[in-house]
Amino acid sequence: MTKSNEVLIFDTTLRDGEQSPGATMTHSEKLEIAEMLDEMGVDIIEAGFPIASEGDFQAVSEIAKLAKSATICGLSRANYKDIDRCWEAVKHAKSPRIHTFIGTSPLHRAIPNLNMDEMAERIHDTVTHARNLCDNVQWSPMDATRTEWDYLCRVVEIAIKAGATTINIPDTVGYTAPRESADLIRNLIATVPGADDVIFATHCHNDLGMATANSLAAVEGGARQIECTINGLGERAGNTALEEVVMALKVRNDIMPYTTRIDTRKIMNISRRVATVSGFAVQYNKAIVGKNAFAHESGIHQDGMLKNRETFEVMKPEDVGLSGTSLPLGKHSGRAALRAKLAEMGFDLADNQLNDIFIRFKDLADRKKEVFDDDLMALVYQNDTSEDRLKLKSLRVVCGTEGPQTADMVMEIDGADVKTSATGDGPVDATFNAVKALFPHGARLQLYQVSAVTEGTDAQATVSVRMEEDGRIATGQSADTDTVVASAKAYINALNRLLVRREQSEPGYDVKGVSYKDT
Ligand SMILES: CC(=O)SCCNC(=O)CCNC(=O)[C@H](O)C(C)(C)COP(=O)(O)OP(=O)(O)OC[C@H]1O[C@@H](n2cnc3c(N)ncnc32)[C@H](O)[C@@H]1OP(=O)(O)O
Ligand SMILES: CC(C)C(=O)C(=O)O
Ligand SMILES: [Mn+2]
Structure with missing residues (x-):
């Protein structure tokens, strides 16, 4: 398969994201999020794990029916019962996908107590079974990044021969690092017969804070599908954050010339909705979607931003769905931002008036975390006391x-x-x-x-x-x-x-x- 520069976005907020302890979403919330993902241009939505519960099955089935353009995928273990149940749920979709996985690292092979040959046979049988049901099959060797490379090549080849159309390489425990992430995919594509006929995907976790970097490195190594979640929700420290990889590819297209179909202006909205329904608030300094991602409080930065916003911002807030940059006033702010804020509020002040207000503003900001418009109004209307007896x-x-x-x-x-x-x-x-x-x-x-x-x-x-x-x-x-x-x-x-x-x-x-x- 000729590798185009288009990177598919596979969102697993509703499956891996929901696996965050405490992040369970209701049925209607899942449907709502799925619709938002579909509308923002996500290519594949992993809507759940149908065998997990009747509720998950229902959610995946309904999402399959409502999706307008996204492929709808369900997860299943490497057994016929899971795969059949998954197919039952996704088969109503315009574009259904079965995703089946098994742990291939030594640690994970020990769990079902299968030796290398027995596991290879299980992979062959289950992928073949899935492919007999659906012509879009994704296979994942769980804990791929801790699997022996030669064994990984062997099982990937088996999965491709059995009919898998996407090979996902999960860094299940967030163990890999960027160079290795790229090399692993590059090596698979170069070594495995048939690799050119499938899409390679990357699925990273953030245990060491490298999920985004590892995903992007995997793309450089040849992956053309990134698995991710909104706000980086997911098991333990979470999955790769959709908003981070998508914006990184957009902003650094000069050195990473890959495209996605995501309408980035919908990012903030869905981020807020996922935070609300999952109960996982977004940290203030979270890249792209944190409250402070486009906020500048310090005077030197605010002055720079007022003169040219590119001085301290690498992307436009409007591109992620915000109305603009915010310059909150606080103890680190300077006269330039104060003047701009007062002008926005309709006060055109002479320099001496501004200086007087600035002194009182600093005094207030020393005692108060953030100075709001009403605080400023109160400062403006306080009289100049220099002439007072x-x-x-x-x-x-x-x-x-x-x-x-x-x-x-x-x-x-x-x-x-x-x-x-x-x-x-x-x-x-x-x-x-x-x-x-x-x-x-x-x-x-x-x-x-x-x-x-x-x-x-x-x-x-x-x-x-x-x-x-x-x-x-x-x-x-x-x-x-x-x-x-x-x-x-x-x-x-x-x-x-x-x-x-x-x-x-x-x-x-x-x-x-x-x-x-x-x-
Ligand atoms: C890295 C990942 O994110 S993997 C996905 C993780 N997500 C989830 O587990 C959420 C959904 N899971 C569930 O609801 C339940 O675990 C169920 C319904 C799937 C299974 O429940 P139970 O039958 O009670 O099994 P339990 O969860 O205790 O143990 C998992 C079983 O699956 C087996 N298993 C785990 N992964 C796989 C696999 N990929 N293929 C085949 N079997 C597997 C385990 O060996 C164990 O089998 P055992 O019961 O014979 O020992
Ligand atoms: C099921 C697989 C793809 C997974 O979530 C992981 O390995 O992290
Ligand atoms: Mn995962």
């Missing part, structure tokens, strides 16, 4: 069941630091009493309101405080991850505004060094 320098509040609540506060008033300790009925009351002690005033509190602007226990609280004195009303606002700090700042902000109003209504009024109450 009254500033909060520090606050420590003791609260809890053992009262009284106490607030130790340092304020800067007209450039001089003053400090006090005050008690109150609760931490906010104690805090406000501390402000009153440091800056005695006659203004009355009209309104005190707290709301959380973002979610989570590290969310910012926005506090509004409305004060009134002599008919003048001023509202102060502040946001902070500490509600009491936000309250103190909002209260002081309101007082500063009242002072400004007073200056404005009484021109020439000299507030320097004069206590507000004394005036």
Whole structure:
């Protein structure tokens, strides 16, 4: 068979993937995933292991009926009963396939207690039986990568002669390494008579974290079918991840000139669905489909991305079905990303305004994992405090069941630091009493309101405080991850505004060094 550059994608999420402890999917979930696989262009769907249970049989049978373009395959051990049951399930498919396997390594030959010759005979008989039922037969020597190479060549030849159309070479325990993976397939193709008439497949597990590399190496060695699962779901450390091999072949087509039929824009959607139905969440830093795969938090990367996205991304997020790159703001972010985010939110800021917000943003990001749009909004709407007469320098509040609540506060008033300790009925009351002690005033509190602007226990609280004195009303606002700090700042902000109003209504009024109450 002339080797084209097309690599067939064989998805086994519903069979090997489901073998992950705890990943069992319901009947309807399996059908839904199978439809998604079919639509995304998977060439062969291994829909289950029909002899395993009535449920598996039903799922494979129904998937066989609904598949529009994919070949539907079922797994069976090397015995007639399994193979017959498998055929019963897949035979309704437009394109059915029987997959039969047996362990060929010394360790696995010992399990059914077959010597090399007896096993060879079993392979001949079972593959012949499968081929008499179906003209599309895949045969796998389980644990191929720990099987003696000469014996592997011998049994592969037998399977081909018995009618197998695909020879799958499983690295069942994730033991091989890229060079060996390529050499093994290359050697089989070069040595086994009839090898050119079949497709060689690679089926890798990720026990040593090499499943993707081993699969790609096998393709370089001549394999033209990759067996894989969505999100790399599968036994133990999982199988080769479909999204990884497909994107690797797409992105590095310059050095791996092979194609697949996969519509890569459907990757994210199916990844999320498989994560949900299997209950196996995708790790944040998982290649291609992890939450952080297209997210950049650090300032230098964000700046680079804003100037040219190729600086830190080797593929487009749109190519895997995402709407775009994300530049989450956090403690490592810089001004470029902050400016871009604020511009996206509709704020066109001058450099000095941006610098002011940036300082407060860094201060917030030091205390908070991620800074959200609403956090930024709160920062933007917080006033520039550089002109304020009254500033909060520090606050420590003791609260809890053992009262009284106490607030130790340092304020800067007209450039001089003053400090006090005050008690109150609760931490906010104690805090406000501390402000009153440091800056005695006659203004009355009209309104005190707290709301959380973002979610989570590290969310910012926005506090509004409305004060009134002599008919003048001023509202102060502040946001902070500490509600009491936000309250103190909002209260002081309101007082500063009242002072400004007073200056404005009484021109020439000299507030320097004069206590507000004394005036
Ligand atoms: C590497 C892989 O992923 S292989 C696929 C693994 N997947 C599964 O096993 C999931 C589905 N399996 C099942 O539901 C069950 O194991 C069944 C229904 C297939 C068999 O159940 P049981 O009859 O109770 O057998 P049990 O699971 O205890 O043992 C497996 C039997 O299959 C035999 N066996 C294992 N692989 C093969 C094979 N490829 N060909 C022939 N026989 C095999 C074992 O020698 C053992 O036989 P024994 O009962 O005569 O000792
Ligand atoms: C059944 C075979 C192909 C398998 O899953 C393996 O060997 O890992
Ligand atoms: Mn496997």
